[in-house]
Amino acid sequence: MTVSAIALSLALLAPGNGVQERTSVPPQAVVQDLEAKPMQVLPELPRIHPLPVNPVLTSLARAEVILRDPKASPAMRRAAYSEYVKALEQGTAFDRAQEIAETVRFVLEPEFESEPFEVRPTIDGKGLLALGSPAQHAAIAEVIAELQRETRMIDIKASIVQVKAAELEGLTGGRTARTITGAELEALRKQLAERDIISTPRVLVDPGAPAVISTGKQIAYVADIDLTVVADGDEEIADPKIDVLFEGLTLDIRAAPRDERLRCRVKFTSSQLERPIPTQTLHIGAMRQEAKVQRPVLTTIEASALFDLKDDAAVVLVATEASGQGDDAALVILTATLIDAPAGPR
Numbered sequence: 374m375t376v377s378a379i380a381l382s383l384a385l386l387a388p389g390n391g392v393q394e395r396t397s398v399p400p401q402a403v404v405q406d407l408e409a410k411p412m413q414v415l416p417e418l419p420r421i422h423p424l425p426v427n428p429v430l431t432s433l434a435r436a437e438v439i440l441r442d443p444k445a446s447p448a449m450r451r452a453a454y455s456e457y458v459k460a461l462e463q464g465t466a467f468d469r470a471q472e473i474a475e476t477v478r479f480v481l482e483p484e485f486e487s488e489p490f491e492v493r494p495t496i497d498g499k500g501l502l503a504l505g506s507p508a509q510h511a512a513i514a515e516v517i518a519e520l521q522r523e524t525r526m527i528d529i530k531a532s533i534v535q536v537k538a539a540e541l542e543g544l545t546g547g548r549t550a551r552t553i554t555g556a557e558l559e560a561l562r563k564q565l566a567e568r569d570i571i572s573t574p575r576v577l578v579d580p581g582a583p584a585v586i587s588t589g590k591q592i593a594y595v596a597d598i599d600l601t602v603v604a605d606g607d608e609e610i611a612d613p614k615i616d617v618l619f620e621g622l623t624l625d626i627r628a629a630p631r632d633e634r635l636r637c638r639v640k641f642t643s644s645q646l647e648r649p650i651p652t653q654t655l656h657i658g659a660m661r662q663e664a665k666v667q668r669p670v671l672t673t674i675e676a677s678a679l680f681d682l683k684d685d686a687a688v689v690l691v692a693t694e695a696s697g698q699g700d701d702a703a704l705v706i707l708t709a710t711l712i713d714a715p716a717g718p719r
Contacts, residue, residue, distance in 0.1 A: 420510050421500045422517055424470060470494030474501050476581030477516050480629050480636055483679060485509060519630055523580050525711040527628045527635065531586075533571040533643070538693055538702040545691055545704070550678040554686045561689065561706070571643070571703060574624055577712075581629040589621010594650055594667040600658050609658040618669060620646045628709050631681065635709045640677040641692050643703060647672070674701055682709050 439445050439453035471494045478492060490505030492513060503513050536544065544564060545551065553561065574586040596616035602609055622643040628635050647670040655664050676692035690705040 419502060419504050421495060421502050422510070422513055423500045424473060424498075424517065467494055467496070467498040470498040470501065472582065473517065473520065475583075476520065476627075476629050477501065477503075477513055479581070479627055479638060480516050480631050481509070481512050483636075484512065516629075516631070520580055523630055523711075524714065525580075526577050526714045527580055528575070528577055528710045528712045529584065529626055529628065530573070530575045530708050531624060532565075532573050532706045533622065533624075533641070534565045534704045534706070535569040535571050536565075536702050536704055538700050541691055541693075541702055545689060549676065549691045550680065550688060552680060552682065552686050552688050554683075558687050558706075565704065572622060576626070578626075578628070580711075581627070583625070583627045586624040586626075587621065589619055589623075589644075591617050592620055592646060592669075593617050594669055595665070597666055598655060598657055598664045602658075609660055609662065611657060611662050611664050613664075613666075618644075618646070618671060620644055620671070624705075626707075630711070634681040634683055635711070636679075636681050637688070637707075637709055638677075638679045639688075639690065639705070639707060640675070641690060641703075641705050642673060642675045643692065644671050644673045645701075646670070672699060672701055674699075674703055676703075676705060684710050 436453040436457035439449055440457065445453070474492050474494050481490070485505075488506065488509070490503065490509045490513075492501050492503040492505075494500075495502055501513065501517070503510060505513070541547070544561070572588060574588070576584045576586055578584045593615050594617075595613045597614040599612045599614050600609055601612065622641070625640040625642075626637065628637040630636075650667045650669050652665045653668050655666060656662065657664055672694065674692040674694050676690040678688065678690055680688050682688060687706055687708045690707065692703040692705060693699070694701060
């Protein structure tokens with residue numbers, strides 16, 4: 374039997390595989406491992422982890438049965454059509470499995486930083502095909518089970534406060550991210566009470582689902598000049614080329630339960646445009662036409678962190694200019710709490 378055939382047999386016989394599941398030869402890394410090591414000590418094996426029943430897929434199937442039934446009444450068919458459209462808008466089974474795969478990677482990659490693993494959705498969306506060690510497979514199954522058990526949503530609140538870079542040492546002790554609780558949190562809020570609060574965004578998300586909060590505006594400017602030569606070169610037409618930039622703030626968040634805490638990843642970006650926008654005069658074409666273009670100067674401060682939070686804790690992120698030279702800065706105080714889901718559709 375060839376190495377590829379052995380690898381395929383292992384994939385088909387891996388725990389969790391049902392008779393209806395089919396898989397392909399595992400990645401090349403596994404084939405190379407098979408060539409180098411006896412099978413009984415192979416550290417990585419492919420395995421399919423089944424996912425819980427997908428309500429979206431169930432709704433689609435139920436609606437299709439009614440829509441295909443010639444005996445169904447017009448009212449039933451209209452209701453089935455509405456259910457079908459709604460289910461499609463919520464995403465396919467594969468989309469949902471892809472989101473769970475991303476959540477598994479997000480939750481477990483920090484724990485297995487020196488031991489890479491792979492996880493991806495099966496084509497039918499009914500499971501995750503993972504490649505990893507026994508410990509990694511156990512952790513993947515645990516995360517899937519925890520997501521299945523969790524019926525609450527995550528309430529994420531942030532306060533974004535404008536400060537000066539010179540003040541950061543006194544406010545945060547020089548750290549770029551730290552977790553604080555109780556009296557320390559209240560003391561920091563009192564220190565910042567007189568400061569300019571840029572924004573207080575809040576978002577309610579499902580565990581593991583990404584959330585992006587963005588406030589600001591799109592600003593158009595003349596980025597360049599397009600020159601068109603007409604006829605025999607006797608005429609040149611200069612058209613402004615318009616580009617758009619974003620001024621404002623963006624908070625990119627993902628959170629999921631892990632060991633009675635919430636594992637959170639946050640990226641904060643705030644950008645401010647210098648006004649008036651600086652201009653540059655160009656002389657273009659054979660006729661040396663004069664044209665003005667704009668050269669925007671955008672000051673950007675940013676921060677990112679991965680951390681675990683308890684319900685009574687907050688994380689403080691320090692956002693500074695990427696160059697580390699500017700005087701602009703901001704503090705992002707963020708809390709994440711599991712709460713009962715509000716009534717109505719999710």
